[in-house]
Amino acid sequence: MRTALLTAAAALALTGAAAAPAPAPAGPHHETLRTIVPPAGAALDAEVDPAADRLYVSSSDGTAHHLTAYDTATGAAVGDPVPLPAPATVLALGPGGTLHLGLSTRIAAYDPATGTLTDDRIPVAGSVTLLAADPAQGRLYVGDQAAKSVTVYSTATGAPVGDPVVLPFHPAGLAVDTTHHTGYATYVGGAVENGTVVYRNVLNAVDGTTGRLTGTVGLGTTALGSMGVTVDPTTRTGYVANLAAGTVSVVDLASERVTGTLLVPGNPKSLAYDPGTATLYAARTGASSVAVVAPAKAEVTETIPTGERPSALALDPETHTLYTVAGGAVTQTVRRTPADPTPTPTPEPTPTPTPTPTPTPTQVPTPTQTPTGEPTDGPTGQPTASPTPTAPATTEPTPTDAPPAPPAPATTEPTGAGTDPDTGTAPGTTTVTSGTTGTVTVGSAGSAGSAGSAGSAGSAPGPAAGPAAGSALASTGGGDTPALVLAAAGFAALGGAAIALARRRQRAEEEPAR
Numbered sequence: 001m002r003t004a005l006l007t008a009a010a011a012l013a014l015t016g017a018a019a020a021p022a023p024a025p026a027g028p029h030h031e032t033l034r035t036i037v038p039p040a041g042a043a044l045d046a047e048v049d050p051a052a053d054r055l056y057v058s059s060s061d062g063t064a065h066h067l068t069a070y071d072t073a074t075g076a077a078v079g080d081p082v083p084l085p086a087p088a089t090v091l092a093l094g095p096g097g098t099l100h101l102g103l104s105t106r107i108a109a110y111d112p113a114t115g116t117l118t119d120d121r122i123p124v125a126g127s128v129t130l131l132a133a134d135p136a137q138g139r140l141y142v143g144d145q146a147a148k149s150v151t152v153y154s155t156a157t158g159a160p161v162g163d164p165v166v167l168p169f170h171p172a173g174l175a176v177d178t179t180h181h182t183g184y185a186t187y188v189g190g191a192v193e194n195g196t197v198v199y200r201n202v203l204n205a206v207d208g209t210t211g212r213l214t215g216t217v218g219l220g221t222t223a224l225g226s227m228g229v230t231v232d233p234t235t236r237t238g239y240v241a242n243l244a245a246g247t248v249s250v251v252d253l254a255s256e257r258v259t260g261t262l263l264v265p266g267n268p269k270s271l272a273y274d275p276g277t278a279t280l281y282a283a284r285t286g287a288s289s290v291a292v293v294a295p296a297k298a299e300v301t302e303t304i305p306t307g308e309r310p311s312a313l314a315l316d317p318e319t320h321t322l323y324t325v326a327g328g329a330v331t332q333t334v335r336r337t338p339a340d341p342t343p344t345p346t347p348e349p350t351p352t353p354t355p356t357p358t359p360t361p362t363q364v365p366t367p368t369q370t371p372t373g374e375p376t377d378g379p380t381g382q383p384t385a386s387p388t389p390t391a392p393a394t395t396e397p398t399p400t401d402a403p404p405a406p407p408a409p410a411t412t413e414p415t416g417a418g419t420d421p422d423t424g425t426a427p428g429t430t431t432v433t434s435g436t437t438g439t440v441t442v443g444s445a446g447s448a449g450s451a452g453s454a455g456s457a458g459s460a461p462g463p464a465a466g467p468a469a470g471s472a473l474a475s476t477g478g479g480d481t482p483a484l485v486l487a488a489a490g491f492a493a494l495g496g497a498a499i500a501l502a503r504r505r506q507r508a509e510e511e512p513a514r
Contacts, residue, residue: 028277030292030304030322033332034075038068042328047091047099048072050318052112056099057330058088067101067110067117072316075332082110085119092131094155095138102128107142107153122158124151130174134181139208141183143171150174150185150204152211162211167204172227173240173271177253179233181208184253186219186226186240201225203240203251217256219249230271230280239280239295241268248282250295262298264291272313274320277335281322283310290324290333306331 036043041061048055055070059081066081067088088101088108099110100121107122122140130143139161140153149164150171169189176183183206190199201219203226206212217238219226224244231238231253238251241264248268250260266284268291273280280293283306290310292302307327314323320335 028335028337030302030333031336032304033321033334035307036070036075036330036332038066038329039077039081040064040066043325043330044087044089045091045312046314046323046325046330047093048314048316048321048323049093049097049099049112050316052097054078054112055314055323055330055332056091056110058084058091058101060087067099069112072319072321072332079115082115082117084108084117090128090131092133092140093135094133094140095135098155100131100133100140100155102131102142104128107131107140122153130171130185132174132176132183134176134178134183134208136178137181137208139176139181139183141174141176141185141206141208143174143185145170148187150183150206152183152206152208160211161208165204165206165211165213168200173229175229175231175238176208177231177233177236180236182206182214182253183208184229184231184238186229188223188225188227190223199223199225201240201242203229203238205253205256215256217251217258219251219258220245227269228271228283230273232273232275232278234275237295239271239273241271241282243267243269243285248280248293260298262293262295264293264300266291270311270313272315272322274315274317274335276317277320279335281313281315283313283324283326285309285311288326290322304331304333 036055036057038057038059041059041064044058044060046055046057053072055072057068057070059066059068065084065087067084068081069078070076071078084101084103085108086103088103090102092100094100094109097112099112101108101110103119104127105124106120107124107128109118109121110116111118122142124142124144126144126146126149128142129145130141132141133139133155134141135155138155140155142151142153143149144151144164147164147166148168148170149166151164152161153159154161165185167185167187168191169187171185171187173186174183185204185206186202187204188199188201190197192198199221201222203217203219204213205215205217207214219240220242222242222245225242226240226249227243228241229238236253238253239262240249240251242249244267246263246265246267248262248264248271249258250262251257252259262280264282264284266287266289268282269285270283271281278294278296280295282291282293284291287303288308288310289306290304290313291300292304293299294301304322304324306324307329310324310326312325314325315321316323322333322335324331324333
């Protein structure tokens, strides 16, 4: 039994562990939304237009070349792919949403509003390998590999601004500070000095207004060194990827000096910087991923998996979305920032209401009726009626054929002060009336009413008391008082009947003597 219980518990634990969701990251993190695959061929480059929510991807299968627009919210293609006369190896977004495409020996312009492609918009004497635009100034920077130069063009006229800036080696990376309207190009090359090959990595500054070289910054002597470059225009900081060294150089562009080095292993090549989150992205060609770097901490905080050999990056700074060209497709990744947890309010203690004391009812004592008759030797409060003797009554019945005898006068003796105006008797008086009817009315002093009528032998009972009896009974307030009163009244009635019988017997005895 114990073994079965342990087995069941282990199974439940394993099931719960498998079903438990993975905990959400505590800090900012990146989520891959989708991978965009061109309809034909492999992706060569990508450019994003934040204002139009469009992503442009150039592709080629070696024979057919296309430009495809995608909705950045859904990843769906917008319209049909635009055929291109040559592979567009580099893209740059100019003023008004116009897209510039490097087609080897020329630069074409695509107008999304009309869907029109203008070929040979800017002729280039050589081969276009790098493009970077400054839409606010209306400038387009072109890196020419064959001519080993960087030339600034006007996007409005297509004419060059000043003379090309010729470098010792072909440019390897190109970026623009759109706030200070300056382009930055890198190159790496070796030369024999004193019988030894020496490599030089240099960052060059080109003024967008004049098209002239305005400064250089030495970045070291590593072979296959300086490649991609990006700029933080807010702090005027440049970042340069050193491919073979696995590092990124940090450059103060205002003072033109290197201020630090970030360790980013995996052969970093292309770079992108998000000023809104102070995040640096480095495409690592040797690790098939993008390193997320926090320059302030000088560390890689996250790694974003991509396709093989990521070669180009495009960033939407408004939505903090990164597009990586790798493995012939484009990976779309967005930065997520967890919302601040809502503080749980501390519940206020609910005051405990003070119970209202329940008043203890005061028992009202039952009033004791004070008898108006003369008290006897019995218990206190038990009134005893004192019968009043009346004139002797006749014991013989009146014949039916003879006239009725006049009733004998009744004698009433008051036992209390005061007389009832209706009956002519005082309250609490016991009246015995002897007449032809043989009725005896007995009243109890202080009683709730008459207990009834008691007459001579063979007489009917008298009427009960009227309203006075009811009101007297109601005033007792319950308890044993009504029973005592009724008992006293009963005893009084029996006593009255006994007296009447005794008097009749006495008169019967006296009658022969007369």
